[in-house]
Amino acid sequence: MxxxxxxxxxxxxxxxxxxxxxxxxxxxxxxxxxxVVWATTKAQWAVVQINLPLFLVGRFPQTEYWRVWVVFAIALSLTAITAVVFLGKQRFAGFTKLVAPWLSLIWVLSFPVILWLIGGGFGLRPVSSNLWNGLLLTLFMAAISIVLSFPVGVLLALGRTSKLPVIRWFSILYIEIIRGVPLIGILFLAQVMLPLLLPTDFRLDRVLRAIAGLVLFSAAYMAENVRGGLQSVSRGQVEAAKALGLNTFFVILLIVLPQALRAVIPAIVGQFIGLFKDTSLLSLVGLVELTGISRSILAQPQFIGRYAETYLFVGLIYWLFCYLMSLASRCLERQLNN
Missing domain, CATH: 1.20.5 (Single alpha-helices involved in coiled-coils or other helix-helix interfaces)
Structure with missing residues (x-):
């Protein structure tokens, strides 16, 4: 046709x-x-051009910008290596065979290095978390929350399908209670209630409290997505695995979870995208992430009223990262199907 x-x-x-x-x-x-006419003749894009460093890293000390660029370089390099391992197995077979067994360990080891570069210490100038702003804080919060909420959600999903009543009912209560409370409520509770549960001489950083709120909230929804995948695995496969002599732990780890997670990749990535966008609510609890820094920029006298240009730029950044996650999800699904 x-x-x-x-x-x-x-x-x-x-x-x-x-x-x-x-x-x-x-x-x-x-x-x-x-x-097009508005963007080319009426819009004043100077608000973006002049404040681009604020959008990207906020009030991070200018003399320490090199640390941020090293962090971005590490993240981009590891992302590219991961893409090659998962998507270029045939073209880069030798490289994939060499790197694949160590890829998870490399990612795990990169997190303390990135945290050291951002926060300082051990030879680097310390930078307070109050100066972690803009896109830097948004990506940091989203990455940490995604990494932590995924295993917690998987455990909750397994707990909800467990035959042990205590574990099953604890998982059910947790999931239903958290899903019945809006995220902004969870964030406020994390900021206010967590310090009350800790010793008086121990002060938990605001960033850590916000991460705890995001993880607690996202894990409940992640559990339901994973539970849908668990239900898609037929009972016959579990019985066949047990007949071959595998115990429950290895049945779940080697038979059930790989198939369950593969079946719900779109739902899991959708949850990750939602969590990334939910970081915009952190500005309501005193953290100046990408949306919060936009409000600070709009408070500058020379840029008062430039809402359209500012929020279009912020929206473009959110869309770019969300689209990249969606694209990675589709490529991963295509690779697994082949």
């Missing part, structure tokens, strides 16, 4: 479809024309 035939069959097959198609094209053209 040629493109012209497809257009005639789907958009111009009747007189009213043709009329609606023409009207929609006219409205779309006018909207795009207005957006």
């Amino acid at each position: 040629t493109k012209l035939t497809w257009l005639r069959k789907n958009l111009f097959n009747t007189w009213y479809n043709s009329t609606l198609t023409v009207i929609c094209f006219v409205l779309l053209f006018r909207a795009l024309q207005g957006a």
